[in-house]
Amino acid sequence: MEIRWLTAFLDFPAEQFGAEVTFWRAIAGSTVSPPRGEHREFASLEPFNGDPHLRVQRVDAGPGGIHLDLHVDDPRSATAEAIALGATVVRDHAEPAHISVASPAGFVFCLVEWQGESVRSRPIRWPGDTISIIDQVCIDIPAELHEREVAFWTRFTGMPTEPTSRPELLRLRRDHALAVGILLQRNGPDDEATVATGHLDLAATAVEDEVARHEDWGARVVEEFPTWTVMSDPMGRRYCITSRNPRTGE
Template sequence: MHVRWLTAFLDFPAADFGSEVTFWRAISGSTVSPPRGASKEFASLDPFNGDAHLRVQRIGSGPGGTHLDISVDDPASAALEAVALGARELADYGTHRVMASPAGGRFCLVEWTGETLRARPIRWPGGTISIVDQIDYDVPTAKFDAEIAFWSALTGQDAPGGPDRRTLTRNPALPLQVVLVRSDDEHGGAYIDVAASNLAVEVERHEDWGATVVDRTADRVVMSDPTGRRYVVSARNPRTGA
């Protein structure tokens, strides 16, 4: 399929929606679009330049989470292709299809609405530069090889890397990378990854907005947002993702 655009979707329970949107607006340096949807449940976090690649959704039940929207010309035919590669279709809402990868990773196939311009990273007070530029899927070990094959075939991108972490080759036309991480958690899960030029300064900025550090290595810090959503801040080049 021809992948036109990628969007990270943050799903929030109704009780947390306002405070969570405020947090992620601040972290990403975005403005919030007017709400849309039958119940005004969707909004985009619009960058100061470029097209939106981060969106939010208020959900009626459940703890929320993170998923990937893949924009294509024809979601119906793309869903058939994804199923042929091993995905499952979970729901058909007409405007979009909710899918699960072979390992259970959630994603949606949506109709492309003309996005083409990648946002630029933001330089913050204190000198750090950062951008939300990656979505990571934790994949159970037993399904790791099958998941690599699926995502490579679905997107038409190679997945180089080591035995425990594979990154789909960056398409310079797209705003997000997809990363597959081997995990001991049999349920997997998805989370966003923020590239930062100065890891310590960026983490401190997130803490100032209410996030907490869960785990830390030399080049990667696992964070929890104010309502417990896991995400990562990485010491990577915000302009190239490397």
């Protein structure tokens, strides 16, 4: 299986959808596509250049979250590969056609047919000369499931892991043809989560300036580290602003 494109999907409860889309559109520096889907529940955050790699969805039940869309030539054969590696099918959607799958640790992602997306969008240059882009999904994994989950993602994507500055963080080797990278994080022993979840990461040239811009839009700082800051958006969704290179993701 070859991954042709990766999309990060933000899933919002219906009562939060409008306000959340407004915030994330502003943070991404994008416009919003016309809605689509049987219930007009999907939209893309359209960059000013390149193909979309961020999409939003209104969900009718549950708290929402983050999931990945893997764009492939044949979603059904890719699903069979995922099942052989320990994944399970959550739902086979007829319209629009895609298959929802849960990884061994329970992180839900979708396999969709590739529609020719290939052009990465460029980072946005903001007033004050900060450059940033939303370019990574971090999968947060319960400690006891971490080893199995890492094995699944490396084998399924064909991307080996690379170490980072923190022992609990492993990065899948970046495919620079794709606009989104994947980071695998082992949760701490006090984390009570029983399944893997996800959050978005931004790459920014000046984390402090980027944080201030997000605070102007209603986000707040949760925790600060030497090379990244944990944020909470106006509805409480957590994400990170990191000091990685916005052009390369490294």
